[in-house]
Amino acid sequence: MNRRSFFKLSWGTVGVGALVSALGVSFAAILRFLKPNVFYEPPQAFKIGTPGDFPFGAPTFLVEEKIFIFRDREKGFSAASAVCTHLGCTVAHFQSDQKFHCPCHGSVFGADGAAQHGPAPRALDWFEVTLARDGQLRVDKDKVVPSSYRLMV
Numbered sequence: 216m217n218r219r220s221f222f223k224l225s226w227g228t229v230g231v232g233a234l235v236s237a238l239g240v241s242f243a244a245i246l247r248f249l250k251p252n253v254f255y256e257p258p259q260a261f262k263i264g265t266p267g268d269f270p271f272g273a274p275t276f277l278v279e280e281k282i283f284i285f286r287d288r289e290k291g292f293s294a295a296s297a298v299c300t301h302l303g304c305t306v307a308h309f310q311s312d313q314k315f316h317c318p319c320h321g322s323v324f325g326a327d328g329a330a331q332h333g334p335a336p337r338a339l340d341w342f343e344v345t346l347a348r349d350g351q352l353r354v355d356k357d358k359v360v361p362s363s364y365r366l367m368v
């Protein structure tokens with residue numbers, strides 16, 4: 216093999232290698248493009264326990280779900296969102312005035328969740344509460360209901 220044919224062969228090999236590499240990277244990029252980015256959220260419908268798990272009177276706050284569960288002797292169960300409609304802070308429920316107070320910017324929501332004071336643009340959401348076949352209460356945060364909605368058990 217003379218010098219000229221050696222360089223011809225070397226550059227040819229380098230060229231083919233570069234082409235194969237470029238095709239491989241392109242193919243990988245296409246495969247990545249075909250696989251969508253997915254945001255995994257916790258399920259919006261979940262069981263929270265049996266009716267007997269919840270006391271009458273003061274609402275039970277479920278921290279992870281960010282909801283208040285109310286149990287009333289005459290009216291039944293209801294579930295209110297604890298997410299402030301202003302910028303999403305977690306509101307607190309005060310038994311003293313039966314209202315929800317947001318610690319971030321001072322919004323106040325009435326007992327029915329209606330925005331009464333502060334920058335919150337709308338009322339708190341209320342979610343559907345149903346009784347599952349296994350006797351547990353089930354809350355569906357995808358189903359917003361009027362504040363008057365109650366589940367009688």
Ligand code: FES
Pocket residue numbers: 299300301302303304317318319320321322333334335
């Ligand atoms: S986040 Fe509740 S008042 Fe701003």
